[in-house]
Amino acid sequence: MMTKPVEAAAAPAPAIDVRFGQVGLIQVRIRSTDPGAILDELTGRVASAPLFFQRTGVCLDLTVLGREPQVEEMRPVMDAVRRAGMLPVGLVGESAAMESLSAALELPVLAPFRGQAQAAVPVVQPAERAESGLPALMQHQPVRSGQRVYARSRDLVVTATVGAGAEAIADGCVHVYGSLRGRAVAGARGDTGARVFCQEFRAELVSVAGVFRVFETLPPELAGKPVQAWLDGDDLRFAPLGG
Amino acid sequence: MTEIIVVTSGKGGVGKTTTSASVACGLARRGKRVAVIDFDIGLRNLDLIMGCERRVVYDFVNVIQGDCTLKQALIRDKRLETLHVLAASQTRDKDALTAEGVRRVLDELIADGFDYIVCDSPAGIEKGAHLAMYYADRAVVVVNPEVSSVRDSDRILGLLASKTQRAEQGNGGVKEHLLLTRYNPRRVASGEMMSVDDVKEILGLDVIGVVPESPDVLAASNSGVPVILNDESDASLAYDDAVARLLGENLPLRFLEEPKRGFFARMFGG
Numbered sequence: 438m439m440t441k442p443v444e445a446a447a448a449p450a451p452a453i454d455v456r457f458g459q460v461g462l463i464q465v466r467i468r469s470t471d472p473g474a475i476l477d478e479l480t481g482r483v484a485s486a487p488l489f490f491q492r493t494g495v496c497l498d499l500t501v502l503g504r505e506p507q508v509e510e511m512r513p514v515m516d517a518v519r520r521a522g523m524l525p526v527g528l529v530g531e532s533a534a535m536e537s538l539s540a541a542l543e544l545p546v547l548a549p550f551r552g553q554a555q556a557a558v559p560v561v562q563p564a565e566r567a568e569s570g571l572p573a574l575m576q577h578q579p580v581r582s583g584q585r586v587y588a589r590s591r592d593l594v595v596t597a598t599v600g601a602g603a604e605a606i607a608d609g610c611v612h613v614y615g616s617l618r619g620r621a622v623a624g625a626r627g628d629t630g631a632r633v634f635c636q637e638f639r640a641e642l643v644s645v646a647g648v649f650r651v652f653e654t655l656p657p658e659l660a661g662k663p664v665q666a667w668l669d670g671d672d673l674r675f676a677p678l679g680g
Numbered sequence: 681m682t683e684i685i686v687v688t689s690g691k692g693g694v695g696k697t698t699t700s701a702s703v704a705c706g707l708a709r710r711g712k713r714v715a716v717i718d719f720d721i722g723l724r725n726l727d728l729i730m731g732c733e734r735r736v737v738y739d740f741v742n743v744i745q746g747d748c749t750l751k752q753a754l755i756r757d758k759r760l761e762t763l764h765v766l767a768a769s770q771t772r773d774k775d776a777l778t779a780e781g782v783r784r785v786l787d788e789l790i791a792d793g794f795d796y797i798v799c800d801s802p803a804g805i806e807k808g809a810h811l812a813m814y815y816a817d818r819a820v821v822v823v824n825p826e827v828s829s830v831r832d833s834d835r836i837l838g839l840l841a842s843k844t845q846r847a848e849q850g851n852g853g854v855k856e857h858l859l860l861t862r863y864n865p866r867r868v869a870s871g872e873m874m875s876v877d878d879v880k881e882i883l884g885l886d887v888i889g890v891v892p893e894s895p896d897v898l899a900a901s902n903s904g905v906p907v908i909l910n911d912e913s914d915a916s917l918a919y920d921d922a923v924a925r926l927l928g929e930n931l932p933l934r935f936l937e938e939p940k941r942g943f944f945a946r947m948f949g950g
Binding site: 484584641652653 | 722723724771
């Protein structure tokens, strides 16, 4: 005789909650349905910030296309987006054909964002600054080899060591009040103003807004010292902190 | 013609990575183009043993997932220019490896004209170990002269004979070699450790090399210089012999007896 699961004996907790909530979603504005061009451009985008774009849900905005795409036309577009590493989760469009597209592609039609829909800006909004007002993500335990700590839309403060082979990543700045032996990635979503600070510099790799440097050997003027790193144009600069 | 060699054992800590690094270096030192791949996703070590841990930007998983090209991920050795290292990912787990992805990377290395691809298998018999051996033409089974290592090697030999592409396609199977490491002639003589003949008899395979237990191995690992490159070490000479035998040379086994001072200095000193 099988024993009942523990949950069944306790007060019945609902298996699901249905809530209304908002999530940020990347919009990919489709201006052309040429899958080759889409794949090329998106692959470049994904490569520039793989942590951010890889396997990220995106919404395909068809309002700027200016016409009603056919289902057969949209399938290669979806394939191109998926092959670039993103996952389409919805459609935005105003035309009457959206319903049939939605049914054929098995994607929901989402309400268009009117404020941005007409602006002729790049496909994806780059350089989203970490000005969300969120407090920094605090990490008081060491970040061990193979671990990855990511502070989305905010700074990351680590009050312990970031071990070799570990990754401390933030959309804002990365502060390490300990030894930085692994990788530090600031401005993971392209914020060129983000910086990396650490108490004891022994990093393997430092990146700001996609510009990175690998430290095969540590420069003697930085090794073991408090150091900050920032982006000066396209150059990643490093300097000891304090006097 | 590219040959894919898997270095495997089943048991952990017997010297797979040390052997992969030394065999890869030994082949490259003989002018072969060699790529050595770390299959231990999540617990990468080969980069440390090879001394290139600070040069790892992209890894094996990045290549499989298309984040970068194979060329970007291959790290060229600073000592031997025909030797390349493909590091494992430290932040992923072994599920990131796929049979199709591994095949693609191996095919690209083959198309690039590498002579040898050395696959450093993780311990165990799960996905990483399975994929490391699956496409192999040859296997170097690393075994310590003790019962648990021998039993695990027996298990691995069984898998090599059934769960590999060559076994499944029935075209001769994977060519298997035994490599004994941590061999201590003094302890063998006193009966504490199994002898080469014991191991050969239990596993029914010929031995391609016997690497004596040596403090040089630990020193080599810690300094990031594969032990085969330390020309003054018995372990180095033993690995070099093993590489020569892999390439078809017929050399007698050495270091099976306890070294006698003076005699050794005359034979191998300098």
